Amino acid sequence: MEFKDLDPILHNELRLRVMAALDSLDNADFVYLKGITKATAGNLSVQITNLEEAGYIKVSRSGEGRGSHTVCRITAKGASALLDYQRALLSYFSQKK
Numbered sequence: 001m002e003f004k005d006l007d008p009i010l011h012n013e014l015r016l017r018v019m020a021a022l023d024s025l026d027n028a029d030f031v032y033l034k035g036i037t038k039a040t041a042g043n044l045s046v047q048i049t050n051l052e053e054a055g056y057i058k059v060s061r062s063g064e065g066r067g068s069h070t071v072c073r074i075t076a077k078g079a080s081a082l083l084d085y086q087r088a089l090l091s092y093f094s095q096k097k
Contacts, residue, residue, distance in 0.1 A: 004088035007081055009054045014039050014047045019074065019082050022057060027073035048072060056081055 010016050017037040022028055028036075034044050048070070051057045056078030060071045074082070 004091045006088050007085045009050065009056065010081060010085040012047070014043060015051055016085075018044075018047060018051060018072070019056065019078060022072060022074040023079060023082055025073075027071050030070040030072070033072065051078070054078075054081075 010019060014037055017039075018033055021033060021036050030041075030044070030048075033039075033048075034041060037044060039047070048057070048059060051072075052059045055075060057072050058075055060073075062069045
């Protein structure tokens with residue numbers, strides 16, 4: 001039996017939730033992602049930065065302070081990584097005994 005490696009960027013529950021949400025949307029703002037993931041603002045902000053640094057999402061920010069608006073969208077690299085992650089994870093369960 002051989003297991004495929006799981007992407008360490010996506011193998012985090014909150015980052016995976018963000019990516020799954022963005023995969024089905026053109027884009028989503030921070031408030032929407034915070035609500036759907038049930039994350040704290042601080043944790044979500046850190047994980048969005050991690051995904052952005054990996055090139056998995058593109059983040060657009062406008063305004064400053066309380067009036068700021070953050071919008072995220074998945075990139076082609078991110079969509080490909082998510083599909084690879086799904087396939088790798090499925091390989092853990094489709095092994096014949």
